[in-house]
Amino acid sequence: MSPTTPTVFIVDDDPSVRESLEALVEYAGWRCETFATARDFLSAPPAPGPSCLLLDVGLPDLNGLELQERIGSDRSDMPIIFITGNGDIPVTVKAMKAGAVEFLVKPLSQEALLIAMRSAFARSTAQRDLDAADAVLRARYASLTSREREVMELVTAGMLNKQVGGELGITEITVKAHRGRVMQKMQARSLADLVKMTWALNLAPLERQGDHEQED
Known part of the structure; x- marks a missing residue:
C-alpha cells in the first residue's frame, strides 16, 4: 500500500469486533491497525496519509469519550466514528459536540460503516491539506x-x-x-x-x- 492509502484505527476491547472490522476495512482496500485499549492506541504513531478512528465508547481503561478528549487537537486530521452497544443519547450528543463524525450502534451495518469511513477520509484529507498550507504560511512568516x-x-x-x-x-x-x-x-x-x-x-x-x- 502507498503512504496515501487511508488508515483505519480500531479501538475495541472485543476481539471478535476487532477481527470483523479489520476484515471489512482490508476488503475495502484500506490499511488497518487494531487496539484493545485506548492506552495501546495512544502509543501508536500517526498515519502517513488520511485516517479515521473507529472507537468503542466502553473501554477498560480510558473510555471512548476520555480518549476523544485526550487526543483533541493533536490529531485533528483523524475524524472519530464512535461505535457502541447501546444508543445512549447523552453520550451521543457529547461525542458529536466534541467533533465525532458519526455514532453507530452495534450490530453495525457494513454499508453505514463504509459510508461513514469514506466521509471521514474526505474530512481527514481536507484537514491535512489545511494543516500543510498553514505550516507553509507560518514558515514564510518565520x-x-x-x-x-x-x-x-x-x-x-x-x-x-x-x-x-x-x-x-x-x-x-x-x-x-x-x-x-x-x-x-x-x-x-x-x-x-x-x-x-x-x-x-x-x-x-x-x-x-x-x-x-x-x-x-
Whole structure:
C-alpha cells in the first residue's frame, strides 16, 4: 500500500469486533491497525496519509469519550466514528459536540460503516491539506525579520507607507524596501493577499519596544 492509502484505527476491547472490522476495512482496500485499549492506541504513531478512528465508547481503561478528549487537537486530521452497544443519547450528543463524525450502534451495518469511513477520509484529507498550507504560511512568516513583521502588521492594518515610516521612525523609501521583501518572502500577489495571510496567521499586534534590528 502507498503512504496515501487511508488508515483505519480500531479501538475495541472485543476481539471478535476487532477481527470483523479489520476484515471489512482490508476488503475495502484500506490499511488497518487494531487496539484493545485506548492506552495501546495512544502509543501508536500517526498515519502517513488520511485516517479515521473507529472507537468503542466502553473501554477498560480510558473510555471512548476520555480518549476523544485526550487526543483533541493533536490529531485533528483523524475524524472519530464512535461505535457502541447501546444508543445512549447523552453520550451521543457529547461525542458529536466534541467533533465525532458519526455514532453507530452495534450490530453495525457494513454499508453505514463504509459510508461513514469514506466521509471521514474526505474530512481527514481536507484537514491535512489545511494543516500543510498553514505550516507553509507560518514558515514564510518565520523567515521575516522583526522589522519586516512590523511593516507587515502596519501595512495590512491600512497604513500608507509614509504613515508606517512615521510610526517606526524610518524613511518612506526604507518602508517600501521592507514591504517589497515582505511581499516576496510571503509570496503575496497583492496587498489584499497579504491581508488574508495576516488573518490566517491570527497575528496579535506587535509590541513597540524601540530596539529594532539594524537594517534600516
